[in-house]
Amino acid sequence: MDNPIGVFDSGVGGLTVAREIMRQLPGENLVYFGDTARVPYGSKSKNTVLKYSKQIVRFLQTKKVKAIVVACNTASALALDDIAKEIDIPIIGVVKPGAKMAVETTKTGNVGVIGTASTVKSGIYNDYIRELNSDVTVVSKACPLFVPLVEEGLIEDRVTDDIVSRYLQEMKEYNVDVLVLGCTHYPLIRNAIKRFMGDEVQLVNPAFETAKDLKELLVKEGMLNKSGAKPSYEYYVSDGVESFMSFADSVLPVHVGDTQVIDIESF
Ligand code: DGL
Numbered sequence: 001m002d003n004p005i006g007v008f009d010s011g012v013g014g015l016t017v018a019r020e021i022m023r024q025l026p027g028e029n030l031v032y033f034g035d036t037a038r039v040p041y042g043s044k045s046k047n048t049v050l051k052y053s054k055q056i057v058r059f060l061q062t063k064k065v066k067a068i069v070v071a072c073n074t075a076s077a078l079a080l081d082d083i084a085k086e087i088d089i090p091i092i093g094v095v096k097p098g099a100k101m102a103v104e105t106t107k108t109g110n111v112g113v114i115g116t117a118s119t120v121k122s123g124i125y126n127d128y129i130r131e132l133n134s135d136v137t138v139v140s141k142a143c144p145l146f147v148p149l150v151e152e153g154l155i156e157d158r159v160t161d162d163i164v165s166r167y168l169q170e171m172k173e174y175n176v177d178v179l180v181l182g183c184t185h186y187p188l189i190r191n192a193i194k195r196f197m198g199d200e201v202q203l204v205n206p207a208f209e210t211a212k213d214l215k216e217l218l219v220k221e222g223m224l225n226k227s228g229a230k231p232s233y234e235y236y237v238s239d240g241v242e243s244f245m246s247f248a249d250s251v252l253p254v255h256v257g258d259t260q261v262i263d264i265e266s267f
Pocket of ligand 1 (some may be wrong): 009014041071074075182
């Protein structure tokens, strides 16, 4: 089945998920949408994130996608369940795969979760993790400054190390042995996070786990693209093509060609 997989995010962060899909499913065609005009989602209400996500899903369906990956943790937390009830193609988010991996990885039963304010407020990681194992204790913390730090390119920078230590001090005090990077941008500063948390704390990257789950799903449903053709990648945004393209080039293993602007409000 050579129809593309639709991947969407509030902006550029979901490219970390697209990157994992490209690596783990190199035969699949992708259509990526980044809602760069309306980012961030991480401080918005459920109603707003749901409305935006529904518009994006309608847009992706015009591209005849065979499955959808909600690459944004906030949209996975606030919109995925409602959308899944309304469409008849498979749709997966990043939260469940990340929660599952956290439960499989922890030895002490103390798991930390970091994400946007809206993801943390939703409590969704706690719910999924405790559904899988009610003996696990979850400590969550919103880290709103991480997104702008990454978007400013301050990946290896003293400022980032300072903010990491300020946000994550309490994770150390709770003695977590697993920390879920519950936001698209956080895997890009994983070195700074690792430096502060130490080697004994395992970092879970939901992007990686999601690509793995997507592969399993496509195999199970007989939906893998077996055409053997070189994959095609299409990129769409709601604003700011140039900054999207330069960020995408720094994240993806391939050069990002044409990126088109879509009037997402019209969907
Ligand atoms: N993509 C968002 C997430 O993973 C982070 C950026 C935003 O706040 O929109 O939660």
